Amino acid sequence: MQGQGAHTGDGEDQIVVRNVGALAGTVDVPGAKNSVLKLMAATILADGVHELSNVPNIVDVTIMGELLAAIGIESDLAESGRLTLVNRGELTPVAPYELVERIRASVNVLGPLLTRCGRVRLSMPGGDDFGARPIDLHVAGLEAMGAQFKFSHGELEATAERLHGAEISFEFPSVGATENLVTAAVLADGRTTIDNAAREPEVVDLCTYLVAMGAEIEGVGTSRLTVYGVPRDALRAASHETVPDRIQAATYLAALAVSGGELLVRDARPEHMANLLGRFSEMGLELTPVRGGLHAAAAGRMRSIDVQTLPYPGIATDYKPLVITMLSVADDVGIVTENLYPGRFRYVEELSRLGADIRTDGHHAVVRGVPRLSGAPVRAHDIRAGAAMVVAGLAAEGETVISGVRHIDRGYDDLVGRLRSVGAAIERVSSDSSS
Ligand code: UD1
Secondary structure (H helix, E strand, C coil), X not given: CEECCCCCCCCCCEEEEECCCCEEEEEECCECHHHHHHHHHHHHHCCEEEEEECCCCXXXXXXXXXXXXXXXXXXXXXXXXXXXXXXXXXXXXXXXXXXHCCCHHHHHHHHHHHHHHCEEEEECCCCCCCCCCCCHHHHHHHHHCCCEEEEECCEEEEECCCCECCEEECCCCCHHHHHHHHHHHCCCECEEEEECCCCCHHHHHHHHHHHHXXXXXXXXXXXXXEEECCCHHHCCCCEEECCECHHHHHHHHHHHHHHCEEXXXXXXXXXXXXXXXXXXXXXXXXXXXXXXXXEEEECXXXXXXXXXXXXXXXXXXXXXXXXXHHHHCCECEEEEECCCCCCCCCHXXXXXXXXXXXXXECCEEEEECXXXXXXXXXXXXXXXXXXXXXXXXXXXXCEEEEECHHHHHHHCCCHHHHHHHCCCEEXXXXXXXXX
């Protein structure tokens, strides 16, 4: 894929942050990474020229573009955030290891390739490094629809002459499995129902796009999805605007909470983050939905709260590093419980380097707020933890130097520029100038 001005993510850049007090101004929320990657994978279903708008300029989009290019779909990202994808109908249903290992969302080509081509070969997916991330629910659902799987040497091979409808009930509302099965069911023979389906705004975004292509889906946004399979020639390429990124919106709110000040978070969708916003209000953020976004103001120290992560509409696990960072400088003690990924506390060690007082025990983190953190070198281990380090740097006296910036580049479209534009003292230092 040719991206204009896309980051390569290959350098050893660092981000340097200092606390300089209140933020003020307007920050735009780009399209959601966790939606656009799935929208891109869905273009496998229909021949023609697809157009996605509000596409963030992030490394994961570039990697997904490369994966689709290997499969046979060319894409081009314009500076305006418009991504054009051309599916000429000549597809190779193989997802090579060197691309799959880099992003978890590459597993989202499984459903579309299988239903479209009748077979697929895929390396086991990679992505963020936070514990085992199995795909048993994806596999069991596709098997119920008639697929046959073989696993060998970290690769899976699936075949199905034509998938057929099935009644599927998830033990757990997996985002990725819901997306894969809905997409596969679009071209299956007959009706597929998915109970206990994930309801995340990004799942809704994908379903909306599939419907624009000609898919027949009922129950979008609920935990019971019904998909009526259509023949291949009933689908056509479509245009779609990517839903704004609720995790990035939360990142700017967290930055405000530790810095003080006032922000207009433009294009934030308060209705997609209602639970989180309720909790942020309890902590002391003043939040007002306005036309086209969310107005937020922060004065004084935030109050501690207890939080647990849950599938949507609960508090997303991806918000957690931000919440823990906010709690680390809040007044009193907060307990955070992780219900999705037990191993996802790695960044706590880094926060401790900045003076945070956090104790983890199994799925829980007990965070005793301190008045201020103090700057130090820290490392970003994954996308959201990286953003949390930036927020922590805003809450720290002195200089915080963040390495592992390539993780942030995977999911954040110009985090540094956006924060600078509202008054943060933050810069990206290239390996050349820092050596
Ligand atoms: C997506 C998001 C990720 C977010 C997560 C939960 C993308 C690219 N990533 O990941 O940022 O943190 O949703 O909101 O959109 N599980 C199984 N078997 C499966 C599938 C999942 O046991 O077959 C488990 C996982 O190990 C995990 C939990 O279910 O404990 C949540 O996984 P899932 O909802 O599938 O998350 P992802 O789609 O991988």
